[in-house]
Amino acid sequence: MISLKKQPDGSPQTRKQAVAEPSSSRIVPKPVPQSQTQDPRRYQIEQLRRRYSPKESNAPNGAMSLVFKLAPSDPDFPFELDHLQCDIRVPSEYPEERPALFVKNKDIPRGFGINIERGWDKLVDERPGATLLALTRELDKNLEMFLSEQKVETVKLVNFKDTRHVEAEAAKAEKAAVEPTEPAELTPAPRTYVPEPSYTKEQIAAAKARRATEVRQLESRMGRMPMYRRSPDGIVYTLSIEPKRRSELPPGLQTVQSLHLIIPLIYPLQNLRIQLNEADPKDAEPLEDLFSEKAAEQQQMTLMSHLNYLAQNIHKLAKQSQAQVQAQAQAQAAKAEALRATIEPKGADEGNAGNPTPSEEKSHIQVIPRPPEWSLVYGEDESSDEGTDPEDGDEGGVALDTGGTETAPAVADTPERGTMMSFPSIELHGIELIQISILSLSVKCERCRTVNDVGGLKPDVEKTVSCNKCATSLAVTFRPQLVHEHSSRAGFLDLSGCKVADMLPSTFVPTCARCSTPSLGLVSVRGDAVTNVCRDCHAKFTFKIPEAKFLFITPGSLPPPTTGPRRKQDKLGLHAGDPLPGKGACQHYRKSYRWFRFSCCSRVHACDKCHDDAEDHVNEWANRMICGWCSREQNYAVEACGFCGRSVIGRKGKGFWEGGRGTRDQRTMSRKDPRKHKRIGGSQAAKKE
Numbered sequence: 001m002i003s004l005k006k007q008p009d010g011s012p013q014t015r016k017q018a019v020a021e022p023s024s025s026r027i028v029p030k031p032v033p034q035s036q037t038q039d040p041r042r043y044q045i046e047q048l049r050r051r052y053s054p055k056e057s058n059a060p061n062g063a064m065s066l067v068f069k070l071a072p073s074d075p076d077f078p079f080e081l082d083h084l085q086c087d088i089r090v091p092s093e094y095p096e097e098r099p100a101l102f103v104k105n106k107d108i109p110r111g112f113g114i115n116i117e118r119g120w121d122k123l124v125d126e127r128p129g130a131t132l133l134a135l136t137r138e139l140d141k142n143l144e145m146f147l148s149e150q151k152v153e154t155v156k157l158v159n160f161k162d163t164r165h166v167e168a169e170a171a172k173a174e175k176a177a178v179e180p181t182e183p184a185e186l187t188p189a190p191r192t193y194v195p196e197p198s199y200t201k202e203q204i205a206a207a208k209a210r211r212a213t214e215v216r217q218l219e220s221r222m223g224r225m226p227m228y229r230r231s232p233d234g235i236v237y238t239l240s241i242e243p244k245r246r247s248e249l250p251p252g253l254q255t256v257q258s259l260h261l262i263i264p265l266i267y268p269l270q271n272l273r274i275q276l277n278e279a280d281p282k283d284a285e286p287l288e289d290l291f292s293e294k295a296a297e298q299q300q301m302t303l304m305s306h307l308n309y310l311a312q313n314i315h316k317l318a319k320q321s322q323a324q325v326q327a328q329a330q331a332q333a334a335k336a337e338a339l340r341a342t343i344e345p346k347g348a349d350e351g352n353a354g355n356p357t358p359s360e361e362k363s364h365i366q367v368i369p370r371p372p373e374w375s376l377v378y379g380e381d382e383s384s385d386e387g388t389d390p391e392d393g394d395e396g397g398v399a400l401d402t403g404g405t406e407t408a409p410a411v412a413d414t415p416e417r418g419t420m421m422s423f424p425s426i427e428l429h430g431i432e433l434i435q436i437s438i439l440s441l442s443v444k445c446e447r448c449r450t451v452n453d454v455g456g457l458k459p460d461v462e463k464t465v466s467c468n469k470c471a472t473s474l475a476v477t478f479r480p481q482l483v484h485e486h487s488s489r490a491g492f493l494d495l496s497g498c499k500v501a502d503m504l505p506s507t508f509v510p511t512c513a514r515c516s517t518p519s520l521g522l523v524s525v526r527g528d529a530v531t532n533v534c535r536d537c538h539a540k541f542t543f544k545i546p547e548a549k550f551l552f553i554t555p556g557s558l559p560p561p562t563t564g565p566r567r568k569q570d571k572l573g574l575h576a577g578d579p580l581p582g583k584g585a586c587q588h589y590r591k592s593y594r595w596f597r598f599s600c601c602s603r604v605h606a607c608d609k610c611h612d613d614a615e616d617h618v619n620e621w622a623n624r625m626i627c628g629w630c631s632r633e634q635n636y637a638v639e640a641c642g643f644c645g646r647s648v649i650g651r652k653g654k655g656f657w658e659g660g661r662g663t664r665d666q667r668t669m670s671r672k673d674p675r676k677h678k679r680i681g682g683s684q685a686a687k688k689e
Helices: 015-020 034-038 040-052 110-126 132-141 143-148 164-177 201-222 281-297 303-354 372-376 380-385 608-614 682-688
Strands: 004-006 012-014 055-058 064-070 084-090 100-103 236-240 258-262 273-276 419-422 427-429 431-445 451-457 463-466 473-480 489-496 498-503 506-512 522-524 529-533 540-544 549-552 594-598 622-627 633-635
Touching: 034 040, 040 064, 040 084, 040 132, 064 132, 084 132, 100 110, 110 132, 110 143, 132 143, 201 236, 201 303, 273 281, 281 303, 419 498, 427 431, 431 473, 431 489, 431 540, 451 463, 451 473, 489 498, 506 540, 522 529, 594 608
Parallel strands: none
Antiparallel strands: 004 012, 055 064, 064 084, 084 100, 236 258, 258 273, 419 489, 419 549, 427 540, 431 451, 431 498, 431 506, 463 473, 473 489, 506 522, 529 540, 594 622, 622 633
């Protein structure tokens, strides 16, 4: 029984509640070791020794240097950093004087090292009574935040040799030798100062949060690609790219296979940039600049959206960039031509005014000053050789390929071959991508039209099976593709000796639309809806495949080669409908109306004894036979022909041969059968004798 007592406010209070609330006088602080109280510097250094086993040395001003490696403890640490080389300087007057941290990693840029050192100083200021070991743990927890900050600008000192006086003397000598007649208006205008944009802390924090989310999505989707690489600072990503229309690209861009995606630390406040690999710089650089401009205009798009846009429209961007380069070259060439036209008449008039002698007495050497603009344009030959396409100037339009234009062949073969597999009415709820990991099909043999099941098809792995009826080799290769809301194509099938009949229960791998985490394999079949929960963010997703369609595009691969030379089939000269000689019976079995085709040599013999007498090897099981009544070859049957229906073992149920399948009842046996009266009364007659 629980006793109640009144509280000051009049409400009852139980004894358990009174016990559960300890008084503040009984709460005592955590005990402090006596060694820490007497000598805190020595005690805290001993903690670091036991935890990290640092290398100790004497630093200037009587301080102690402790050098050790600090490995990030976060399992989801996003940077490729195995360990942080720390050098903690503990002053002799510690804890009155603050400790210092120096980063010794050579693979980390100095600007990021300064960020870590400033973060250490901030931790020391925020936690004045914390030990060195506690500060080190806090550094480990905040290491990702320090490395994500904007890199501190550093200065690099280089040797410089002053040659301005030499250049000035050379310029005076050149001016004295050649006096250019440049008008005053041709001097280039001074460059206007453009201040760098400044951002608030809220804008930078929002940009970093968005960058982290989109980079995580990029890594989850592209991290499984073979060409995927990431720089140690997390800024440059090497990704593979497959242009949609490679044949329409310029020759210098048709060999592109990968690119460098440069993501600034405060993206999208700073523009996104790319660098195309395996490409001609002359064609790649204008395209890279045009992509940066497009990315700056469409800042609401994610990184994956930018990559998909580039892969789908790289041929359009290439034509637009070439049109811009040609337009600039023509404009500057026209400007240079106009400048030459204005300078030459003026120089001719000045020459005639200063020297009125006849033209045949003039010197054949004439000095013409070079305008400064000519060094910034392409030559006239280059601009005249390059033809311009009037359709290239349309921004945002689709450039059509004319009939007279020659396009170079694609470097890589198009993957659209074989039989295309698609899900036209697929339903995806909470799923951004889905892919088939293990496919099972039912295929129809092209020789005998028998349906066979082929399961366990893995991506790009050929699987060979034999037909259940005619033993023909069937080969199937599956090349998957990603299915999403804008593409229902599931992949392509390379078939040999068969055609697709239907899709059997297969394994699908969906990717969550919220966190881009691929789920485990889920088995589904046509018409079945599958619902599951993401293992990372616990979001619910559902997919359903109402129908699966197969479209024949091109023939698949050649049939797989058979093992060894193919045996020649012996020609028997038989005609369907005519009986065999002697109706298929032989001297060994007179009531067996059929011939057999033995699997050991694929030859035809009347029985096993006839085979052994004619061949040089022992017979094996015969899997096919030829009816003695109609001469039609078929699979082995025990009693009757599958075509004419007549018995091949004599009278059905009356024969004694065929391995004991006949009758042994003396009442139903034929009177001509020697076994009917065999051994009847034999024992009794022997006893009488």
